[in-house]
Amino acid sequence: MKYMALIYVNPNTLTPPDSPEFGKMMGGYQAANETYKRDGVWVAGDALQPSATATTVRVRNGKTETMDGPFAETKEQLGGYYIFDCANLDEAIRYASMIPHAATGCVEVRPIMVFDR
Amino acid sequence: MGESPAAAPVAEAIDRIARQDGGRLLSSLVGSLRDFQLAEDSLQDALESALIHWNRNGLPAAPNAWLMQVARRKAIDRLRRSANFQAKSAEIAHLIDMENGSATVDEPDPIGDERLKLIFACCHPALDRKTCVALTLRSVCGLKTEDIADAYLDGHEAMAQRLVRARHKIVKAGIAYEVPGPDGWAARLESVLAVVYLIFNEGYASGSALHIRADLCEEAIRLGRLLTGLRPGEPEIEGLLALMLLHHARRAARLGAAGEILTLEAQDRRLWDRTEISEGVALIEQALGRRRPGAYQLQAAIIAVHAEAASFAETDWQQIAWLYAELSHMADNPVYELNRIVAVSYVDGPAAALACLKPIALALVQYQPFYAVQADLLARDGQIDQAGVAYARAIELSQSEAEKRFLSQRLEALGRRSAIAPA
Numbered sequence: 053m054k055y056m057a058l059i060y061v062n063p064n065t066l067t068p069p070d071s072p073e074f075g076k077m078m079g080g081y082q083a084a085n086e087t088y089k090r091d092g093v094w095v096a097g098d099a100l101q102p103s104a105t106a107t108t109v110r111v112r113n114g115k116t117e118t119m120d121g122p123f124a125e126t127k128e129q130l131g132g133y134y135i136f137d138c139a140n141l142d143e144a145i146r147y148a149s150m151i152p153h154a155a156t157g158c159v160e161v162r163p164i165m166v167f168d169r
Numbered sequence: 170m171g172e173s174p175a176a177a178p179v180a181e182a183i184d185r186i187a188r189q190d191g192g193r194l195l196s197s198l199v200g201s202l203r204d205f206q207l208a209e210d211s212l213q214d215a216l217e218s219a220l221i222h223w224n225r226n227g228l229p230a231a232p233n234a235w236l237m238q239v240a241r242r243k244a245i246d247r248l249r250r251s252a253n254f255q256a257k258s259a260e261i262a263h264l265i266d267m268e269n270g271s272a273t274v275d276e277p278d279p280i281g282d283e284r285l286k287l288i289f290a291c292c293h294p295a296l297d298r299k300t301c302v303a304l305t306l307r308s309v310c311g312l313k314t315e316d317i318a319d320a321y322l323d324g325h326e327a328m329a330q331r332l333v334r335a336r337h338k339i340v341k342a343g344i345a346y347e348v349p350g351p352d353g354w355a356a357r358l359e360s361v362l363a364v365v366y367l368i369f370n371e372g373y374a375s376g377s378a379l380h381i382r383a384d385l386c387e388e389a390i391r392l393g394r395l396l397t398g399l400r401p402g403e404p405e406i407e408g409l410l411a412l413m414l415l416h417h418a419r420r421a422a423r424l425g426a427a428g429e430i431l432t433l434e435a436q437d438r439r440l441w442d443r444t445e446i447s448e449g450v451a452l453i454e455q456a457l458g459r460r461r462p463g464a465y466q467l468q469a470a471i472i473a474v475h476a477e478a479a480s481f482a483e484t485d486w487q488q489i490a491w492l493y494a495e496l497s498h499m500a501d502n503p504v505y506e507l508n509r510i511v512a513v514s515y516v517d518g519p520a521a522a523l524a525c526l527k528p529i530a531l532a533l534v535q536y537q538p539f540y541a542v543q544a545d546l547l548a549r550d551g552q553i554d555q556a557g558v559a560y561a562r563a564i565e566l567s568q569s570e571a572e573k574r575f576l577s578q579r580l581e582a583l584g585r586r587s588a589i590a591p592a
Contacts, residue, residue: 163342
């Protein structure tokens with residue numbers, strides 16, 4: 053079963069890139085990535101540019117409207133994601149809890165929908 | 170459209186089977202169908218069908234086997250009717266294979282017991298606690314949705330929706346239908362035990378006001394017995410069962426004539442159920458003998474000390490203080506420390522106990538029992554005015570009418586005491 057782990061972080065409390073904590077955090081991601089690949093659960097994973105770079109698209113009455121920024125004003129914003137291939141939810145939760153930002157932000161784990169033919 | 174006179178006994182028999190064997194039938198169906206909602210729906214179909222057929226022909230020789238076979242066929246029907254027939258054809262073929270290979274209805278009891286898997290699925294930490302409670306009562310205990318809704322003062326429709334959502338989540342989110350292995354065992358068991366104890370406490374705290382809620386205690390004990398049977402030798406399961414039995418043994422003595430809560434001190438110990446106490450004590454001794462202590466075992470051990478004391482005055486407070494210290498150490502919960510302090514007050518006196526309260530005062534600033542304990546200690550130490558202030562705060566924080574009445578009586582007793590006390 054495939055699961056998406058959505059990593060939510062508070063942009064105001066992100067670790068600055070020039071701090072020693074940043075190196076530690078990145079090291080944490082590297083270690084997690086290695087585990088995911090070694091265990092064969094890795095499908096995909098990326099960090100996202102800050103939400104200020106986002107464009108929200110919607111189509112109303114056939115007309116495409118765009119808006120600057122993320123759709124919702126929330127304190128925690130989507131900062132990155134993984135897709136894991138796991139046997140069950142417990143396994144997905146175990147891998148999601150290895151994501152360094154799980155310790156400061158939160159990670160939403162959702163099964164990926166499989167459409168019946 | 171009136172039911173025939175014979176309908177009542179058959180309906181009763183079906184209700185009885187649903188209560189006694191519903192969990193086992195459902196657990197086995199979920200195992201073969203791999204779809205919680207489909208299993209639930211098919212079992213309901215089978216029970217409805219039973220009402221018609223059994224009324225006509227009487228009860229079959231092996232009612233459970235009959236129900237299982239019908240439920241499997243109903244599942245095939247439901248799958249055939251579903252919109253995505255193409256995608257389901259493999260599942261249907263598998264079910265038909267199973268159906269052909271399965272035991273005949275004449276065999277007495279061909280149904281396996283997968284209730285442990287069912288319990289772990291129902292109590293999965295990815296579901297919220299209230300949902301776990303409702304799902305466990307419905308699926309494992311075979312309670313009716315309406316009764317669960319009534320017990321938790323919820324609308325029938327809302328409760329039914331909650332159950333449907335939960336079953337869908339179990340299927341869609343990939344909550345495993347299996348007993349967790351060694352690495353997940355401790356955390357998952359904790360979740361199961363927490364749900365069972367929540368059911369017990371819901372019944373216990375409600376007192377006698379609502380009958381159905383008092384029944385929840387018995388339901389929780391039944392679950393505890395089921396768990397000890399399905400996984401023998403697990404000390405925390407034994408600890409929880411012992412804890413519930415020992416609490417439950419005191420039910421007849423817990424409330425006074427006017428429905429007021431009686432403290433341990435005021436309870437008539439002759440009303441305690443000695444059979445349940447001996448069972449609880451034997452169970453906790455057996456659990457502790459396994460040398461893997463846990464929070465439920467320690468709590469049960471504490472209640473066992475109380476249960477075995479001939480009177481309040483003869484309680485082994487030293488032992489209770491030690492057990493609470495162990496608990497507090499294990500769980501880092503200020504409430505355990507508060508209870509330890511109460512025990513200390515009977516060993517070293519109220520003044521010594523009052524001194525221990527300060528470090529936990531901040532953590533328990535909104536906790537009613539903290540002020541009730543403080544008030545009691547102050548009163549016993551002769552500080553009547555401060556005791557009055559603490560009782561008033563406890564009353565203010567209390568959520569329950571019975572509790573408020575109890576605290577107000579203590580406060581009034583204090584007034585009488587200060588009136589006669591020398592200035």
